[in-house]
Amino acid sequence: MDFDLTEEQKRFQEATRAFATRELAPRAAEIDHDARLPEGHARRLGDAGLLGLTIPSAYGGSGGDFVSLSLAIEEIAAACASSAAIVGTHVALVARTLLRAGSDDQKQKYLALLARGASLGAAAIPDPAEGTTLFAEPSAAGGFVLDGETGPVILGPAADVFLVFAATNRAPNDPRLVALLVPKSAPGLTIEPAEAFVGRRAAGAALLRARGVRVDAAEVIGAAGEGASIATAALEDARIAVAAEAIGIARAAFEKAAAHVKRTQDRLKTPGLLGMQAQLADMAVDIEVARLLVLRAAHLADRGAPSSAERSIGKLFASEMSTRVAHRAMDILGARGGGASEGLGRHFRDARTTELVEESSGTQRSIIAQTMLKG
Structure with missing residues (x-):
């Protein structure tokens, strides 16, 4: 089993991180506050190739596999969870459903428009x-x-x-x-x-x-x-996307907590510093475990292997982990953690929402249990 990303996946991950840091992060708090997309936002995501991920170039897409889509969504979510939700919804629920179940005419009519952000699904x-x-x-x-x-x-x-x-x-x-x-x-x-x-x-x-x-x-x-089987397949793809989003949100919260500890550790008393370090360690473990679960589910999806349980496991763990990490980050920053300037309140709200969308944690537990009992 190879846990290494390909060179192409690494380059794409780095390019997406640079785009998200430059284009998405500066306006993330503003668009969250306004609760609406700025003019041309979808087109910018399309121009970056993000709305055509996993769609073959024959249909105007960017190509790439589900692992690449997961990596991209994590990077986008670390900068702006709303933008990650756009990519996940548009690609996993709509474009991939058309690719999988649509007719040739439907693919020709819609996929190129969807891939470049000229049409949002x-x-x-x-x-x-x-x-x-x-x-x-x-x-x-x-x-x-x-x-x-x-x-x-x-x-x-x-x-x-x-x-x-x-x-x-x-x-x-x-x-x-x-x-x-x-x-x-x-x-x-x-x-x-x-x-x-x-x-x-x-x-x-x-x-x-x-x-x-x-x-x-x-x-x-x-x-x-x-329709029921088509919807199930769409939701299974979307679970990987939401799980990757949850990891990005958790990573953003963790990075802010770690930066705070670095800034203040020289004046912290030993018990307080050790407590914060322990929390950071737990957060880092949570994020790494979630990432491995999600990349495994994405890898199985790329192989076409049965992976319903793995997708639900990834979505369940990553979404609940993200809420837990955001909460711990707020604890570490104390009173500052609740302020709008730090963005941790936004991360907490974003993380909590990943537990609810594309079917709740309760539904994921039912899917996992039913799959295990069948075995």
Whole structure:
């Protein structure tokens, strides 16, 4: 087993870190406060090749593997978690779903636009705990007519196209889902801004309300009834992305805590210094373990190996670890840790949000347990 990154992966990681430090970090606090994306933000991510990761060059993408995507998202999240959420949502949920399950015509129509940031994608996947409230009635032309509404859709306010999962029946305990591509300009579709999440605020959220929205057959991904498996595959990819994001957030918090200890260690009394050093050591171990788990899941994904449990393990550990590390960093800085200037409050909110999105920690535990019991 080789734990070393390839030279190409190392170069890409370094280039992404330089881009994130230069272009994203200086405005991270501002866009979090404003809870909206600045004009041209997605285009800058696209110009850097980040929105086309894992998409082949034949479709206008940047290429690269899932390990590279994970490395990139960690670097972006260390600078700006909202930007990492954009890349993860856009690539893992939307672009990769099109690549995996879309028709040739759909790939040709959408992937190049998505890869360069000319079009931004978001996904509306129903939460099993809340049930499906968006329904698709078959039309005579082979498409569907959408009615109903979604829950909060991350990146909804800024998205140009939505990957929507709607029920073709009204059985609450056994919905048959269909995956559809719906442009924001579709007649009958209303995009209503929702309250921003506690973290990753600039990515935003919106509710989609459909009243007789007609979706052509050409915009249907897969067949009716296959939507659940398509959604599951999308969420499994997104779990790796969110886990990588959580690591970047934790790393940013750790670096601020370590810098504080370096600045103050000469005037600290021995017991206090030893306590801080112990906390830093625990934080470093947490981050390293999470990174190994996530890179393993990404490596399995690149090989096409079954990895549902590994993805959930990575997402569960990394997200809870990130919240724990951000909390410890705030403890180390004391009263300063709660101030806006240090950014630790933002890191804590961002970290906590990674526990909630792309299905909660409770859901990850269920997936892991069910997989283990099958074995």
